[in-house]
Structures are given as C-alpha cells and as structure tokens.
Amino acid sequence: MINLQRINLNLLLSLQYLLQEQQVTAAAQRQYITQSAMSKNLAKLREIFADPLLIKMDNKSQLTEKAKQLKPELAQILNNIDGLLMTGGFDPLQSQREFTIASTDYVTDYILPAALAYLYRHAPKIKLNLTYWDKFTLAAMERGEIDLGATIIRPEHKHLSYLPLEKDNYVCIMRQGHPLENEVLTLANYTQYPHGIITSGSDKAGDIDVALSAQGLFRDVALRIPSYSSAFRILAKTDHLLTIPNSIADKLIIGEQFIRKALPIKLPTLQAAIIWHPRFDHDLAHKWLRDELYAQLTLNIPNGTVDK
Numbered sequence: 001m002i003n004l005q006r007i008n009l010n011l012l013l014s015l016q017y018l019l020q021e022q023q024v025t026a027a028a029q030r031q032y033i034t035q036s037a038m039s040k041n042l043a044k045l046r047e048i049f050a051d052p053l054l055i056k057m058d059n060k061s062q063l064t065e066k067a068k069q070l071k072p073e074l075a076q077i078l079n080n081i082d083g084l085l086m087t088g089g090f091d092p093l094q095s096q097r098e099f100t101i102a103s104t105d106y107v108t109d110y111i112l113p114a115a116l117a118y119l120y121r122h123a124p125k126i127k128l129n130l131t132y133w134d135k136f137t138l139a140a141m142e143r144g145e146i147d148l149g150a151t152i153i154r155p156e157h158k159h160l161s162y163l164p165l166e167k168d169n170y171v172c173i174m175r176q177g178h179p180l181e182n183e184v185l186t187l188a189n190y191t192q193y194p195h196g197i198i199t200s201g202s203d204k205a206g207d208i209d210v211a212l213s214a215q216g217l218f219r220d221v222a223l224r225i226p227s228y229s230s231a232f233r234i235l236a237k238t239d240h241l242l243t244i245p246n247s248i249a250d251k252l253i254i255g256e257q258f259i260r261k262a263l264p265i266k267l268p269t270l271q272a273a274i275i276w277h278p279r280f281d282h283d284l285a286h287k288w289l290r291d292e293l294y295a296q297l298t299l300n301i302p303n304g305t306v307d308k
Helices: 010-021 024-031 035-049 065-085 105-122 135-143 207-212 228-235 246-252 283-299
Strands: 055-056 060-063 098-103 126-130 148-152 161-168 172-177 195-198 219-224 242-244 258-261 270-276
Touching: 010 024, 010 035, 010 065, 024 035, 055 195, 060 065, 098 105, 098 135, 098 283, 105 148, 105 228, 105 242, 105 246, 105 283, 148 283, 161 246, 161 283, 172 228, 172 246, 195 228, 219 228, 228 242, 228 246, 242 246, 246 258
Parallel strands: 098 126, 098 148, 195 219, 195 242
Antiparallel strands: 055 060, 148 270, 161 270, 172 242, 172 258
C-alpha cells in the first residue's frame, strides 16, 4: 500500500496508452490530454519504474524489455479495476444478449473461432452474429445495427471508439513461378501486371492508388473479390498481384505456393482495431464483450519474411 501512495492511478492509464501506441502524441490523444501532459506522465512513469519504457531506435519508438513485461500485466490489472467498479446489470453466465460483429473473411476464418469459443465458455447464452465489414457497415454501426467491428482504422472512423490491435504493413503476393518471382519489385513492373483487390473489410485499395496517382501511375484492377481464400486460389493460377497486410500473408501463404515481396512505394502503416460506436462506451455487456474479445485477439502472431 505504501507504493500505491506514490502513484496517481491515472498514470497507469497513461502507461497503458503509451505501451499500446508507442508514441507520446497518439497516447495523449487516446487519453484526451495534451502532448505536454503525456510527456510529463511518461517522465513520472520512468522514475517510478526506473526504466525508460520507450526508447528511440532507427527513428522509431520501441518498448524496452521492462515495458514488454509490464504490458500484459497492466492490461489485466486495469481490467480487474474496471470489473471492481462495475455495479449491477450484467452477469455473463446469465446474459442472453445478442451481438453483431463485422470483420473480413480472414478474421472470421482464422482469428475469431478460438476467440468466440472462449466467449461462449464464459457466456454460454449469448448470441453472436458475424457479418462482413463492407462499404455499408459504417452506416449500419451508426444506426446501432453493428456492435463491434474488427478492421483497419480509416479516417472515416475517427469519431468511433476503439481498442488498438496490431500495426501492420502492406506486402505484395504472387504465385511461385510468376514472371516477377526473381525480380525486385519496381513501380514499372508492379503496375505492369493485373491486380486483385479484397473488397471486404476497410478500404485496402485507397492508400495504394493514392500513392501511385501521386507519381502519375495507376494499376489495372482486374479482380475484385470479398474472400481472401478465393482470391488466393485465383492468384495460384494467374499472373495477378495481390497487395495485402503482412500479418494476413503470414497466415494464408503457409504451406501454399506463394511468395511475398516488399512494395516499391511507401504506404501508411496499418492500424487494426476493435471499433464500436461511442453510444456503447458505458454499456456493461458491451464492455465485457469488447474487453474479452480484445484480450483474445491480442495474442501474438509472428510476422513472416518479406522477399526482396
């Protein structure tokens, strides 16, 4: 208890945002405080834990080993505090609440099964509806028809609440034996071949096409398809290129005859997240669902190697 007297518990919330965002400015925005205030909080936290927590390497902030150890412990502590402060109204064992979750087919097929099995073990009477995130989903979320989304954060989502998942980058996928297999991707050969686009989930084409357009280039989008699994089957038999998040490539090209290459153009880093409308911020059942789902989805998935 003596140690608790040394710390304002709001600092733990700052620490959580700093560990998640790995950036003072973004963490400050998450906590709705100024960058200066967050910098002061970081200085206090460094003193308390006798560790820098965030360090600069190659012009990027990274967590120290101490910070990496703190991250899961802190998440559990804050979840326990939230549970302590909740009063009445929600018992997961008895709840028959119905929830609708929107995501891509990749998330539905490869990420959600284990997470939902966990949810059903702890809330056996809840009902879950899974649907694809598409261009109509945001409006459905505004109407209260979608409870949660698991997708990439886009500018149009800025008014929504969210829990950040992994950050990611784009890579280019092609079949083994593709004419470009043994070549470094350049803007010239990247735009020479037809491209496929996955239409489920947030817009994964806009960033690419905007970057190409800025250099007076465009690509031939010859395939639009909502399913990753179907896209890969087509990719295996054609010379199409597919540009997708690297973490998805990790899962889908295992055991398959595909290779990935670094892109010849700089694109924004992708931020995956669980998102929801702020109307549900203080809904106890909704909070239980998103916190439990977040805990399950933050299991580490190693990134694979990108060919040059």
